[in-house]
Amino acid sequence: MMSASVALAQGDVISEDATVIDAGKQLFDANCKTCHRIHEKNVGPALQDVYNRAPSVEWIREFVRNPTRVIQSGDQYANDLFNEYNIMMTAFPLEDEQIMSILAYVQDETKKGPAEVAVADTGTEAATQDAGPSGFMNAIMVGIVILLLLVLGILFLIMRVLKRYLQQQSEDLGEEDKELLGQTFSLSGTLTSKPVVFLTIFIITALVVKGVITGLFSIGVQMNYAPTQPIAYSHKLHAGQYQIDCNYCHTGVRKSRNANIPSANICMNCHSSILPDSPEIKKIKAAVDNDTPIEWIRIHNMPDLAYFSHAQHVEVGGVECQTCHGQIQEMDVVKQENLLTMGWCVDCHRKTEVNGKDNAYYDQLIEYHKGNGNEKMTVEDIGGLECAKCHY
Numbered sequence: 590m591m592s593a594s595v596a597l598a599q600g601d602v603i604s605e606d607a608t609v610i611d612a613g614k615q616l617f618d619a620n621c622k623t624c625h626r627i628h629e630k631n632v633g634p635a636l637q638d639v640y641n642r643a644p645s646v647e648w649i650r651e652f653v654r655n656p657t658r659v660i661q662s663g664d665q666y667a668n669d670l671f672n673e674y675n676i677m678m679t680a681f682p683l684e685d686e687q688i689m690s691i692l693a694y695v696q697d698e699t700k701k702g703p704a705e706v707a708v709a710d711t712g713t714e715a716a717t718q719d720a721g722p723s724g725f726m727n728a729i730m731v732g733i734v735i736l737l738l739l740v741l742g743i744l745f746l747i748m749r750v751l752k753r754y755l756q757q758q759s760e761d762l763g764e765e766d767k768e769l770l771g772q773t774f775s776l777s778g779t780l781t782s783k784p785v786v787f788l789t790i791f792i793i794t795a796l797v798v799k800g801v802i803t804g805l806f807s808i809g810v811q812m813n814y815a816p817t818q819p820i821a822y823s824h825k826l827h828a829g830q831y832q833i834d835c836n837y838c839h840t841g842v843r844k845s846r847n848a849n850i851p852s853a854n855i856c857m858n859c860h861s862s863i864l865p866d867s868p869e870i871k872k873i874k875a876a877v878d879n880d881t882p883i884e885w886i887r888i889h890n891m892p893d894l895a896y897f898s899h900a901q902h903v904e905v906g907g908v909e910c911q912t913c914h915g916q917i918q919e920m921d922v923v924k925q926e927n928l929l930t931m932g933w934c935v936d937c938h939r940k941t942e943v944n945g946k947d948n949a950y951y952d953q954l955i956e957y958h959k960g961n962g963n964e965k966m967t968v969e970d971i972g973g974l975e976c977a978k979c980h981y
């Protein structure tokens with residue numbers, strides 16, 4: 590408390606002005622949120638109440654602008670923190686005023702207290718995650734083969750029992766029947782016998798059908814596809830537990846057609862100090878050192894004949910990633926949740942209303958549309974079912 594009032598005396602008053610708080614929130618989201626939360630520990634400490642905990646507000650400004658210098662100066666508080674987290678915070682060349690607005694936001698959030706956390710639904714996800722299309726097909730194939738072998742075994746047993754029985758009663762048999770009974774087992778005879786030929790044809794047909802189905806899955810239509818990646822990267826850990834924003838890695842998603850897979854450099858922003866000795870992280874470092882990209886296996890893949898833009902959907906349409914990709918932040922291994930077929934695109938365009946928020950042009954259109962007696966304006970109404978919008 591003492592240090593806080595000294596700080597106040599030096600003019601370090603943390604503002605309660607709404608516009609300052611708002612500016613602070615934007616700076617915080619853009620620069621600090623990758624590593625800090627207000628109420629809970631993340632990559633860095635929880636920032637709630639930090640202005641009362643740190644040596645002074647002036648110290649915070651110094652630290653944000655150049656954490657390395659503060660730590661190397663021998664500052665006790667900074668060194669204790671560094672020893673606890675073992676990560677060098679990035680330096681931010683921000684103005685006094687900007688850092689003070691971030692603190693205004695932090696103070697405002699501290700006063701509000703942590704938001705009610707919705708109970709996460711972690712029910713059946715794990716159980717349904719692994720059986721991909723090929724796993725499923727293989728299981729069916731193995732099942733059928735086992736069943737056929739069982740039937741074959743039982744038939745042989747019945748034959749033997751019948752043969753014994755008939756041999757015991759052989760006096761009563763006619764000539765023809767005796768001849769039949771006397772037949773011995775012949776290999777070539779068995780191989781060309783009807784049941785064996787039938788069985789062989791059946792197995793070959795089943796294999797061909799399986800091949801065709803697997804082939805179909807590999808041309809864009811591959812629901813549940815979840816290949817093992819070259820590095821055991823987990824969205825559940827990064828986007829779930831540590832709540833790193835999707836945009837931090839998928840940098841194109843709001844401004845271009847492609848979402849982009851992050852380069853190894855983005856990983857090293859954190860991993861040059863987080864777990865640098867882990868074998869998985871060493872693979873990332875090797876990729877950076879040798880200037881070779883990490884060969885991530887592509888999961889979602891639409892045929893070239895169709896055009897899809899992330900920016901149009903995420904930025905303009907306001908569609909959440911999860912609507913199309915499922916609960917990525919709960920997946921250790923990414924799995925394709927939806928068939929990326931034309932039917933899927935068109936179905937959603939029929940049902941989904943256009944997002945009119947903050948868009949004067951759409952607001953006008955929607956008003957005009959309602960004036961014509963319609964309840965809502967869907968993507969279909971703005972031409973989202975025209976062939977040329979998706980094909981050209």
Ligand code: HEC
Pocket residue numbers: 616617620621622623624625632633634635639642643649652653656670671672674675676677678679681691858859
């Ligand atoms: C790359 C991750 C990262 C980013 C980004 C980051 N920090 Fe940090 N921050 C840390 C870590 C880790 C610590 C703990 C000290 C250490 O290990 O260097 C820390 C410590 C702090 C502290 C001291 C906390 C305390 O408990 O006294 C403040 C204040 C702080 N950061 C503010 C900020 C602000 C403001 C921003 C955005 C402008 C920011 N940080 C961005 C990782 C980060």
Ligand code: HEC
Pocket residue numbers: 818822824827828833834835836837838839850851885886887888889890910911914917918922923
């Ligand atoms: C720390 C970086 C990072 C963050 C944060 C991140 N991702 Fe990823 N994402 C990756 C990497 C690396 C891959 C490629 C490896 C893989 O598929 O797991 C990937 C793959 C994907 C894919 C599959 C791409 C394909 O091949 O079709 C989707 C979809 C995806 N991410 C969505 C998201 C969403 C949604 C979020 C936010 C909830 C998110 N990601 C957050 C790094 C990240």
Ligand code: HEC
Pocket residue numbers: 623624632820821822823826827831833838851852853855856857858859860863864867868869870873
């Ligand atoms: C904003 C910081 C940040 C970024 C960026 C980041 N990670 Fe991580 N990563 C972490 C944290 C925190 C952990 C968990 C550390 C722990 O468990 O102590 C982690 C753990 C991991 C692990 C587990 C390592 C092990 O041995 O347990 C792997 C693998 C990994 N990250 C890969 C990646 C890849 C690949 C990228 C880039 C696409 C990436 N990370 C980007 C913060 C980050």
Ligand code: HEC
Pocket residue numbers: 835836839842846847848849850889890891892897899902903908909910911912913914929
């Ligand atoms: C309207 C549905 C939709 C939404 C919303 C959506 N995606 Fe996608 N995403 C797709 C489709 C379709 C593809 C396949 C694109 C292709 O093959 O050209 C894809 C592919 C990807 C890929 C693979 C690499 C690439 O650039 O094609 C990543 C990564 C990805 N999405 C991340 C995200 C993230 C992160 C968000 C949210 C910010 C998001 N997506 C929102 C439909 C969507």
Ligand code: HEC
Pocket residue numbers: 891895896897898901902905906908912913929930933934935937938941942943944968971972973978979
């Ligand atoms: C979850 C729902 C959803 C899915 C799935 C979806 N879209 Fe969309 N799409 C939208 C919305 C909402 C808009 C309207 C965006 C706006 O406000 O302009 C849109 C707009 C578009 C537009 C622009 C239409 C126009 O008239 O300007 C194209 C092109 C498009 N989508 C292509 C696709 C393709 C290709 C797919 C399938 C791979 C797809 N979309 C899947 C919701 C979806």
Ligand code: HEC
Pocket residue numbers: 809891892894895929930931932934935938973974975976977978979980
């Ligand atoms: C909202 C986007 C969208 C609209 C509108 C759309 N398509 Fe498609 N179309 C796709 C996507 C995505 C694919 C690729 C996935 C697939 O094959 O299902 C595709 C595939 C196709 C194919 C190839 C099918 C195949 O098996 O290779 C044809 C042909 C086609 N569309 C014709 C049309 C015609 C004609 C119209 C107008 C009546 C139209 N499309 C409107 C998204 C769209």
